[in-house]
Amino acid sequence: MAIGAEGRFYDQLETMSAEVRRDYLDGKLREAVAHAYDNAPSAREIMDGAGLTPGDIRTVRDLERLPITRKTDLIELQKKRPPYGGFLAMPPEDVARVFISPGPIYEPLHGSNVRWFAKSFYAAGFRKGDVVVNTFTYHLSPAGVLFHEALRDCGATVVVTGTGNTDIQVQAMLDLRVTGFVGTPSFLMTVIRRAGEMGYDFRRDFAVARAWFTGEPLSPLVRRTLEDDYGINTCQAYAVTEPGGALAYECPQKSGMHFMDDYVIEIVDHQTGGQLSPGEIGEIVVTPVHNAAWGLLRFGTGDMSSYTTEPCPCGRTAHRLTGIIGRTGDAVKVRGMFVVSRQVEEAVAGSVSRFQVVVSRQGERDEMTLRVELSEPDADRERLSVELANRVQSLCRVKLDRIEFLAAGTIPDDQPRVVDERKWD
Numbered sequence: 371m372a373i374g375a376e377g378r379f380y381d382q383l384e385t386m387s388a389e390v391r392r393d394y395l396d397g398k399l400r401e402a403v404a405h406a407y408d409n410a411p412s413a414r415e416i417m418d419g420a421g422l423t424p425g426d427i428r429t430v431r432d433l434e435r436l437p438i439t440r441k442t443d444l445i446e447l448q449k450k451r452p453p454y455g456g457f458l459a460m461p462p463e464d465v466a467r468v469f470i471s472p473g474p475i476y477e478p479l480h481g482s483n484v485r486w487f488a489k490s491f492y493a494a495g496f497r498k499g500d501v502v503v504n505t506f507t508y509h510l511s512p513a514g515v516l517f518h519e520a521l522r523d524c525g526a527t528v529v530v531t532g533t534g535n536t537d538i539q540v541q542a543m544l545d546l547r548v549t550g551f552v553g554t555p556s557f558l559m560t561v562i563r564r565a566g567e568m569g570y571d572f573r574r575d576f577a578v579a580r581a582w583f584t585g586e587p588l589s590p591l592v593r594r595t596l597e598d599d600y601g602i603n604t605c606q607a608y609a610v611t612e613p614g615g616a617l618a619y620e621c622p623q624k625s626g627m628h629f630m631d632d633y634v635i636e637i638v639d640h641q642t643g644g645q646l647s648p649g650e651i652g653e654i655v656v657t658p659v660h661n662a663a664w665g666l667l668r669f670g671t672g673d674m675s676s677y678t679t680e681p682c683p684c685g686r687t688a689h690r691l692t693g694i695i696g697r698t699g700d701a702v703k704v705r706g707m708f709v710v711s712r713q714v715e716e717a718v719a720g721s722v723s724r725f726q727v728v729v730s731r732q733g734e735r736d737e738m739t740l741r742v743e744l745s746e747p748d749a750d751r752e753r754l755s756v757e758l759a760n761r762v763q764s765l766c767r768v769k770l771d772r773i774e775f776l777a778a779g780t781i782p783d784d785q786p787r788v789v790d791e792r793k794w795d
């Protein structure tokens with residue numbers, strides 16, 4: 371078990387000061403870049419193509435100069451240069467495991483360096499004495515095996531259930547007095563429902579006290595149901611398979627997910643690759659700095675988020691992701707800021723039944739129009755206009771130019787929520 375495992379924190383990395391963290395990550399990054407350049411032919415080609423040598427990437431800031439590699443690039447490169455696309459950065463016989471993501475993408479992992487996820491389970495309260503069902507798949511993807519080992523690093527006993535077989539899961543959870551659940555929120559809800567159908571009262575008959583989720587968003591409503599109705603403490607993490615697992619995790623404050631210091635995480639403008647400031651929405655780009663087998667630099671996840679540097683009362687000092695709010699495909703840039711359909715959805719929830727954002731161009735200025743169909747046709751439109759405009763501005767950080775109220779049924783179901791009507795030629 372790691373340092374500090376009996377205390378509030380899993381390891382010392384979690385509480386580094388800003389200066390120490392900056393030096394730590396810059397140092398790790400320099401090592402990872404030099405290692406990839408020397409050992410992974412594709413990493414070297416990408417850097418050569420950008421006119422860069424490892425000496426040019428001294429700090430996280432310098433990463434901006436390096437092109438982003440996306441899932442589609444990985445798939446293509448692995449076809450051209452099987453099996454690892456030229457990103458294997460060590461002799462093949464030293465690779466300990468190979469995971470397979472849809473694509474297929476083959477992901478090599480070196481040896482024993484899989485401890486870092488443990489801090490996410492530790493922050494969620496998993497300890498020795500816990501008996502935990504790990505309902506993630508144990509084949510192909512990294513989730514099952516790596517989360518299993520991370521739970522073991524926290525001292526917990528793991529029940530190797532994997533996905534599916536709801537009845538067996540329910541029975542095992544009852545018979546083994548399971549205290550922890552690891553999986554998706556929807557699967558836990560399925561388990562609870564099934565237990566009810568089998569004649570049990572989940573709250574009375576089961577001992578599940580904590581749950582750790584990844585793989586799908588945890589809605590505030592489901593979280594409240596699990597915590598208030600079933601007494602289950604919930605925590606979530608953000609994980610991506612290609613760069614190797616959980617990248618950010620919630621602490622007991624549950625207000626954003628702390629970055630793991632085993633990766634360099636950037637939030638960037640996905641069109642230019644430029645790094646963004648706290649609060650600005652962009653693509654999450656990851657460089658693993660812990661896996662010597664994988665010379666992957668600047669992997670573009672396609673997920674959109676923003677981050678905050680506000681201090682967290684939990685004492686962990688890493689910046690926090692504010693949540694995943696969409697994919698790069700659902701995002702459109704308006705006056706320099708990305709607007710994501712899910713954010714607009716959040717802003718208009720409750721008052722409108724359907725909406726559409728239309729971005730157009732008037733002279734040199736982007737214009738954003740919100741078109742809505744009201745849930746109640748008699749609603750006070752003047753008041754609602756002000757409310758919607760304020761909510762959109764505070765959530766999306768872009769001011770609306772106009773709101774159009776439409777008759778019910780005007781916006782077809784198959785229309786995109788965000789429409790870009792600007793012409794650039």
Ligand SMILES: [Zn+2]
Pocket residue numbers: 621622623628682683684685686
């Ligand atoms: Zn925290």
